[in-house]
Amino acid sequence: MHLFAHRPTSTPSRLGLRGLACVLLLAVLAACGFRLKGTSPLPFDTLYTNINENSAFGADLRRLIVATSPNTRFVDDVTEAQVRLTQISMQRSMREISISPEGRVEEYELNLVFVFKLSDAQGRELLPPTTLSSTREVPYDPDALQAKQGEIGSLFQEMQRSLIDRIVRRITSPEVNEAYRNLPAVEPATQGIAPATPAVPDDSMPPLDYTPLPGPDMIPSSSY
Template sequence: MSAMRPLLAALALITALVGTGCGFQLRGVRAPVDLPFGTIFIALPTTSALHAQLKRSIEATDKTRVVGDAKSAQVTLTIIGDSQAKNVLSLDTSGKVREFQLVRTLAFRVHDAAGRDWLPPAQIVVRRDMYFSDQQILAKEAEEAQLWRDMQGDLAYQMMRRLAASRPPAEAAVPVD
C-alpha cells in the first residue's frame, strides 16, 4: 500500500498540471462582468426562462439591477428576434437521420429612453450537433432538451459579455465656428 502512495501522488500532480495547462475550467465558473449602467429593463416576459437567467446574471454583478419599468431604467434590452431550428446534418444508408444540428439565433439591441443605441443591433448564434438513434428515442429526447438548456446558458453568458461592452452614446458633436 505504501508503494502505491507515491504513484498516486504523481498521478494526481500530473492530472492537475495537465488540467490547468490546457485552460480547463469547471463548467459554470465564469468571471463576473462589470456592466456600464446602473439599471436595465429586459423587454421579455418575466415568466420566460431567458428573462430569469439574464436577471440572475445581471443582479449577480452587484452594481446593476433589473427594474420592472422601461421608464425607470437607464437602458432597455430589446429582443428583436429569437428563433430555434433543428437541421438534419446526416443520414444513414437507409435514409434515416443520424445527426442533427440544433441552432438558436437571438437578435437584440440595448438602448436608452431616448432611443439612442448603447449597443447597436447584434446577433448571437449558438449551435450544437447531436447524434440520433432510433433505439434510444427517450434518451435522445432528454439529451436534446438538455442541449437546448445549455445553449440558452451560453446565450445568456454571451449576452452578458456584449452588455459589458456596451457604451453610452456619444453626444452629437457641436461644430466650432
C-alpha cells in the same frame, strides 16, 4: 561528537515559491487570453427588458446581469429605465445533417439564434442589433427516442446558458460603458421617453421543451 538537528525548510521560503508560481501561472493565462470572472459594474443603475422574466432564459439572464453588475436594478416600468435591453428575435431549429443509406436520419444539428440591441431612454443605440448563435450536433437513434429527447433538451439548455453568458459579456464590455458615458446630454425641452418595445409574447420565447423527435417511420423536413 556534535549532532546537528535537521532544520525544515523555512515557511517564508515555501510561501515565496508558491507566490511566484501563482504569478507565473496568471501571466501564462493572461497571455492565452484567459480572463478571470468577476464583477463588471455597468455605468447605469436601472435596466428594462422585454424578455419574459418568467421564462428560464429571462430569469437566468437577469440573475447573471445582477451578479455581474450588483448596482444594476431591473424595472418593470420602461419610463424608469436608463437603459433598455431589447430582444428582437429568438429562433430555435433542428435539421438533419446525416442520413443513412436506408433514408433514416443519423445525426441532427441544433441551432439557437438570438438577436438583441441595447439603447438608452431616448432610443439612442449603445449596442446596435446584434446576432448571437449557438450550434450543437447530436446523433439520432430511433431505438432510444426518449433518451435522445432528453439529450436534445439538455443541449438546448446548455446552448441558452452559453448565449446568456455572451450577452452579458457584450453589454458589460468597455465599448458599451464608454458609449453610455459619452452620450450627449439631452436638453430639457427635448427630453422624452421613446416608445417602448412591447414585451415579447410567451409563445415567441422558445420553451425548454421541444416537439418530440420523429419515430423510425417518420423523416422530418429539412428544418425543425
